[in-house]
Amino acid sequence: MTTLLRNAIVLLLLMTAVTGVAYPAVVGGLSALLFPHQAGGSLVERDGKPVGSELIGQSFTAPGYFWGRPSATTPAPNNGAASTPSNLGPTNPALTKAANDRIAALREVDPANRAAVPVDLVTASGSGLDPEISPAAAEYQLARVARARHLDPAKLRELVAASTAGRQLGVLGEPRVNVLKLNLAVDEAAR
Amino acid sequence: MTANDFFQVGLYLAVLLVLVKPVGHYMAQVFADTPNRVNRFGARAESLLYRLSGIRADEDMSWKRYAIAMLVFNVAGLAVVYILQRTQQWLPLNPQHFGAITPDSAMNTAVSFASNTNWQGYAGESTMSYFTQAIGLAVQNFLSAATGIAVLIAVIRGFSRRGVAAVGNFWVDMTRATLYVLIPFSLVIALLLVSQGVVQNVSAYVDVATLQHGQQTLPMGPAASQIAIKMLGTNGGGFFNANSAHPFENPTPFSNFVEMLAIFLVPASLCYTFGSMVGDRRQGWALLATMLLIFVPLTLGLVAAEQAGNPALHGLAIDAQASATQAGGNMEGKETRFGIAASGLFAAITTAASCGAVNAAHDSLTPLGGLVPMWLMQLGEVIFGGVGSGLYGMLAFAVVAVFIAGLMVGRTPEYLGKKIEAHEMKMASLAVLIPCALVVICTAIAVMTPAGTAAVANPGAHGFSEILYAVSSASNNNGSAFGGLSANTPFWNVLLAICMFLARFPLAIAMLAMAGSLAAKGHVPETAGTLPTHTPLFVALLACVVIVVGALTFLPALALGPIAEQLMSATGH
Numbered sequence: 001m002t003t004l005l006r007n008a009i010v011l012l013l014l015m016t017a018v019t020g021v022a023y024p025a026v027v028g029g030l031s032a033l034l035f036p037h038q039a040g041g042s043l044v045e046r047d048g049k050p051v052g053s054e055l056i057g058q059s060f061t062a063p064g065y066f067w068g069r070p071s072a073t074t075p076a077p078n079n080g081a082a083s084t085p086s087n088l089g090p091t092n093p094a095l096t097k098a099a100n101d102r103i104a105a106l107r108e109v110d111p112a113n114r115a116a117v118p119v120d121l122v123t124a125s126g127s128g129l130d131p132e133i134s135p136a137a138a139e140y141q142l143a144r145v146a147r148a149r150h151l152d153p154a155k156l157r158e159l160v161a162a163s164t165a166g167r168q169l170g171v172l173g174e175p176r177v178n179v180l181k182l183n184l185a186v187d188e189a190a191r
Numbered sequence: 192m193t194a195n196d197f198f199q200v201g202l203y204l205a206v207l208l209v210l211v212k213p214v215g216h217y218m219a220q221v222f223a224d225t226p227n228r229v230n231r232f233g234a235r236a237e238s239l240l241y242r243l244s245g246i247r248a249d250e251d252m253s254w255k256r257y258a259i260a261m262l263v264f265n266v267a268g269l270a271v272v273y274i275l276q277r278t279q280q281w282l283p284l285n286p287q288h289f290g291a292i293t294p295d296s297a298m299n300t301a302v303s304f305a306s307n308t309n310w311q312g313y314a315g316e317s318t319m320s321y322f323t324q325a326i327g328l329a330v331q332n333f334l335s336a337a338t339g340i341a342v343l344i345a346v347i348r349g350f351s352r353r354g355v356a357a358v359g360n361f362w363v364d365m366t367r368a369t370l371y372v373l374i375p376f377s378l379v380i381a382l383l384l385v386s387q388g389v390v391q392n393v394s395a396y397v398d399v400a401t402l403q404h405g406q407q408t409l410p411m412g413p414a415a416s417q418i419a420i421k422m423l424g425t426n427g428g429g430f431f432n433a434n435s436a437h438p439f440e441n442p443t444p445f446s447n448f449v450e451m452l453a454i455f456l457v458p459a460s461l462c463y464t465f466g467s468m469v470g471d472r473r474q475g476w477a478l479l480a481t482m483l484l485i486f487v488p489l490t491l492g493l494v495a496a497e498q499a500g501n502p503a504l505h506g507l508a509i510d511a512q513a514s515a516t517q518a519g520g521n522m523e524g525k526e527t528r529f530g531i532a533a534s535g536l537f538a539a540i541t542t543a544a545s546c547g548a549v550n551a552a553h554d555s556l557t558p559l560g561g562l563v564p565m566w567l568m569q570l571g572e573v574i575f576g577g578v579g580s581g582l583y584g585m586l587a588f589a590v591v592a593v594f595i596a597g598l599m600v601g602r603t604p605e606y607l608g609k610k611i612e613a614h615e616m617k618m619a620s621l622a623v624l625i626p627c628a629l630v631v632i633c634t635a636i637a638v639m640t641p642a643g644t645a646a647v648a649n650p651g652a653h654g655f656s657e658i659l660y661a662v663s664s665a666s667n668n669n670g671s672a673f674g675g676l677s678a679n680t681p682f683w684n685v686l687l688a689i690c691m692f693l694a695r696f697p698l699a700i701a702m703l704a705m706a707g708s709l710a711a712k713g714h715v716p717e718t719a720g721t722l723p724t725h726t727p728l729f730v731a732l733l734a735c736v737v738i739v740v741g742a743l744t745f746l747p748a749l750a751l752g753p754i755a756e757q758l759m760s761a762t763g764h
Contacts, residue, residue, distance in 0.1 A: 001259075003245065008264040010244040011362060012271065012334075015369060019420075020330040023374055024391075027381045027416035031391040034382070039391040041409055041439070043399075050399045053409050055388050055438040058401045065403060069527060081396065081408040082317055083433035085524040085552035087675035089653035090501045091760045095523060095555075099504055116510035119500070123523040126436030126534075126551045132527040134517035136510070171195070171202060173444020174518045174530035183402055 044180060052180055056080055057131040060183060063109040064148035064190075066133070066141050068179040069120055070102055073128035086124040099123065110144040132176035135164055149190040159185045192495050193513045196532040200490060203448070203536060204483075207455050211479065214456060215463025221371040222344045222364065222468070233370050240366060251357035254707025257345055258700045260361040261338060265696070268334055269305035273297050275327040276319075285320035286395035292318060299684035304328050306695035307335035307577050309421070309428030309547055309670040310687055312679035316410040316431045321393055328428060329417040333377075336424025336457075337368035339579030342699045343461060344368075344468075346583045349706030350607045351469045356711045358703065372457070373424060381419035383449050388442035391415040414439060422453035425577045427547030427670040435537070435550040436526055447533050447550060454546045458575040461582050469607050473725035478585055481733045482574045486543050489563050494535035496560035497521045502760050521560070524552025535560070542567040545577035547670025554649070554657065554673040558757035562749060564671065565660050570741040571626050572667040580668065580695075583702045585737075587622035590615055590705075592729070592736045593722060602722050608714045618705035625698050627744045629666035629690050634659050634748065642682035648675030652759065656752035665690035 031039035043050045052058055057068045059078040071077035072086035088095040102122040107113070118136040138160045146153040163182035166175050220229035241248045252260065275282070276297035280290050292300070296312055303310045304327070313319065319328070341364035348358050385391050390411055397409040414430040418440055421428055435441040435450055459479060466475020498520040500511040513519035518530025525534045534551040541548050542564035553564055567574060573584040590611055597604035597611075604611040637643030637658050647654035657673040664671055665687040672678070678687065715721075723729065 004256075004260055004263050007244050007246050007362060008260065008267050011240065011246065011366070012264065012267050014240050014243060015334060015366075016271070016326060016330045019333040019369065019374065020326040023377070024325050024329065024413045024416040027378065027385070027419075028391055028393070028413060030382060031385040031415065035385045038388045039385050039415070040394070041390050041392075041397060041411060042388050042442075043397070043409075050397065052399050052401055052407060053439075055442050056407070056409055057438075058403065058407060059405060060403055062403060076405075078407065081410055082314065083410075083431050083437050084314075085433065085436065085555060085674065087552055087554040087648055087673070088523065089554060089649035089656075089675070089756075090521070090523070090557050090561075091503055091651065091653060091756055092649045095501075096503055096507070099507055099509065103508055114508075116508050118517050119504075119509050119511040119519060119522045120517065120527055122504075122507075122509055123521075123525075126524050126526045126529075126549075127431075127433035127438060129433070129438055130526050130528075131438055134527055136514065136517035139516065167195075168444040171198060172448050173528050173533050175516065176527045180402065187402070 044184070046184060054178060054180060055131050056129050058180055060179065063144055065183045065186065066138060066145055066179050067121070068133055069125040069130040070123065071128040072124040078129060080129060083127045083129055085126045085128065113140070113143065115140060131180060132178055135175050135177055138177045138182070145186060149186060151189060155189065156186070159189060192491070192498050196494050196498060199532040200494065200536055203451060207452060207459055210456060211460050211463050214460035215475070216467060218372060218460060218464040219467035221367050222464070230367065230371065236370065237366060241362065244362070246362045248360060248363050250360055252360055253356060254345070254358050254703045257358050257361045258703045261342065261699065262696060264361070264365070265305050265335070265338060268331055269301045272304055272327040272331055273301040275323050276300060279320040279323045282320065282322045284322040284393060289318055289320050295681040295684040296679055299688045302688040302691050303670065304331035304426070304428060305335055306668055306691045307339055307424070307426060307545065307580065308665060308668040308691045308695070309426045310665050310672070310691065311428055311670070312684055314432035315429055321412050324417060324430065325413055329420060332417065332420040332424050332426040332428070333369055333373050334365070336373055336420070336426065336578045337365045339577050340368040340372065340457070340461070341365040341579070342703060343579035343583045346586060346702050346706045347465055347468045349709035350609060352710040353714050354711065356707070358706050358710055373420060376456070377416070377419040377423050380423060380449060380453050381415045384418060384446050385415045387446035388439070389415040389418060389446065390439045410439065419453070421548060422450045422546065423457060425454060425458065425544045425546040427541065429548060435548045436552070441550055444528055444533055447529055447537065450548070451537055451540050454540050454544045455575055457578040458544055458581045461579065465582060471607070471725065474607060477725045477730050478582070478589070480730045482585070484730060484734045485570070485574050485737065486539065489567060490536060490539040493539050493560050493563040494532055496557045497535045498531045499557070501557055521557050524555030526550065538564050539567065541671060542669060543574040545572040545581065545667060545669045547664065549671050552674055553660070553671060554675045558753045558760060561656065561673070562753035565656070565663055565753065566741065566745065566749065568663045568667045568669045569630060569745045570737055571623065572669060573737060577668060580699070584622060587619040587702065588737050589724070589733055590619040591623060592733045593724065595736060596722050596732060602720050605715050605721060606724060608717070609709050609712050610715050614708050615705050618701045621701040622698050623740060626666050626694050627740070629694055630663050631744065631748070633666065633686055633690055634662045637662060637686060640682065642680065646677040646680060646683055648677065652752055652755040656756065659748055659752050661687065662690060666694045668694050
């Protein structure tokens with residue numbers, strides 16, 4: 001039994017060195033060498049200063065910006081230090097109320113738009129940090145942003161297209177628009 | 192369902208099936224009793240590890256000694272994870288200065304990671320230091336997975352050996368699983384993930400001024416290395432709270448595809464390894480076919496339920512129709528890049544395997560969509576299941592199926608040339624019944640206790656579903672959750688830790704006991720009275736046994752949770 005105990009403890013220490021120190025160090029070294037931008041968080045800079053990560057959604061509430069997915073993080077939406085979904089069940093009245101409130105907020109800044117709201121704009125994302133919206137959700141907001149920024153809608157549609165990624169390899173996932181990249185382009189165009 | 196939904200599911204299965212044979216063949220070489228080209232490759236590194244640990248690599252262990260070594264090794268690992276969490280404030284690599292974890296939460300997490308469950312009562316980015324994550328949690332991701340594979344290999348030896356009272360050497364099996372299988376595969380997966388945007392560094396969190404005059408803290412850490420083994424070892428414990436829904440943990444549809452493949456890669460390929468080691472590959476394909484027979488329809492059901500959307504939102508001015516410009520359906524708790532197909536498929540895979548990583552909020556799935564992952568866990572985590580543990584669980588069901596067939600048509604119960612007698616049946620029954628009993632008993636305890644029901648987040652039938660899901664998850668070593676349940680309380684931490692420990696170790700020991708007695712038996716020659724176990728008939732019989740046990744045990748409970756909720760939402764309540 002004491003032999004087994006010694007075998008177990010020493011092997012555990014050695015395996016910890018291999019899988020807990022050597023392995024992540026090798027992954028870290030190779031990542032820094034091959035993919036330094038991604039390994040460091042895919043940061044986006046403007047005028048030399050980081051303004052966020054292209055992978056982490058930010059909170060947009062002004063009419064002149066495209067809004068991202070609703071976020072259930074606390075205390076504020078899109079809290080990067082505390083990712084979470086809403087965890088509201090499908091029949092929870094709080095879910096229906098949240099959806100209604102989001103529809104009302106979108107219509108308040110764009111009363112003329114009576115179209116049905118794309119579902120991803122009224123439902124909270126899985127991480128609370130979803131960086132993307134569907135192309136339908138971008139199109140729904142396009143007239144509002146164009147008006148607020150005094151931009152030609154056709155020009156704005158080109159910016160949306162430039163921030164849109166199709167299904168990866170033509171099959172995987174869904175087409176999507178990166179909201180931070182798009183809003184940076186909107187700022188640039190309206191400058 | 193849309194055409195693309197079908198296509199994404201089909202593509203996944205096709206790529207998986209292409210990988211099964213080469214990976215399964217490779218693992219059969221790794222665990223072969225005789226030296227070969229593959230398992231001699233790291234012989235020097237191996238013998239150094241054994242020499243330093245005082246291990247005699249040529250010792251052929253009895254099943255009891257094998258079980259004790261497994262238990263001692265895992266309990267030691269559990270203790271290390273507990274101590275690391277309680278002392279992380281004094282240890283290095285803690286740039287956010289996180290304090291010690293509470294004793295009940297640390298105990299729960301230690302059991303959780305040592306038992307390959309990875310149930311998480313804590314939120315990674317706001318509680319665990321990089322040191323705890325890498326030295327404690329990620330190490331257990333490797334070692335608990337390697338333990339599962341080792342136990343399976345011992346069980347396979349029970350069938351393949353004749354008249355030998357030993358099942359192999361735990362230290363060697365565990366070490367080889369880590370060095371030859373888990374580390375090299377993880378390395379490749381980790382780099383693929385980093386290329387897509389998963390972070391891998393030890394920097395402090397980055398504060399940025401956002402576009403619309405706000406502040407945002409971007410979490411960092413050695414995530415990719417840990418996430419790779421989290422998927423490959425069917426562990427499932429997220430580096431970040433949102434797990435694989437977090438854009439730093441699963442940034443693109445391609446990373447999602449890689450993560451899904453990593454979950455099933457080892458459990459599916461081990462079926463081939465099994466067939467190869469018992470000298471009849473058809474036996475392995477038959478078990479894989481059984482798993483697919485149950486997995487595919489349930490997956491399609493889940494995706495269809497999510498694509499149909501949430502009836503509660505139907506009256507509102509919402510466009511949830513799938514089109515070229517949106518996924519539509521029930522998007523609450525889902526990420527835009529994954530939409531419905533890649534979220535639904537992931538939810539089915541992660542619960543069919545005992546992984547438990549999530550890329551969407553299972554709590555917000557539609558009632559029928561949420562029933563599927565819950566039931567996949569309750570089936571005993573044998574539809575692929577955990578690495579190693581899934582297949583030895585399925586072998587227990589196979590023994591039961593052979594026995595039932597023997598009763599029905601009067602054939603002698605034998606499997607792979609071994610006579611199935613009272614002792615094997617007792618051990619197989621234990622393996623089948625331990626998780627079932629834990630789910631039913633502990634759910635009852637939780638719903639009758641104020642401390643149990645206080646954790647519920649959603650009202651009505653869904654609240655019961657949250658409890659049932661949590662206990663089913665812990666008692667089958669899955670680890671996913673209906674995340675609304677506030678389970679980081681002493682009551683829940685203790686209850687679920689008990690479930691996780693009992694579901695993991697007594698079950699593994701029962702299977703080792705079966706292996707011990709099987710290995711000592713001689714080979715029974717095939718006769719006209721032998722039921723062939725590689726035929727479609729046996730596949731159907733085995734699937735029926737798995738489903739009947741799962742349905743009989745859990746339908747009443749499911750009727751009170753997801754089924755009641757579905758009926759209410761369909762009638763507009």
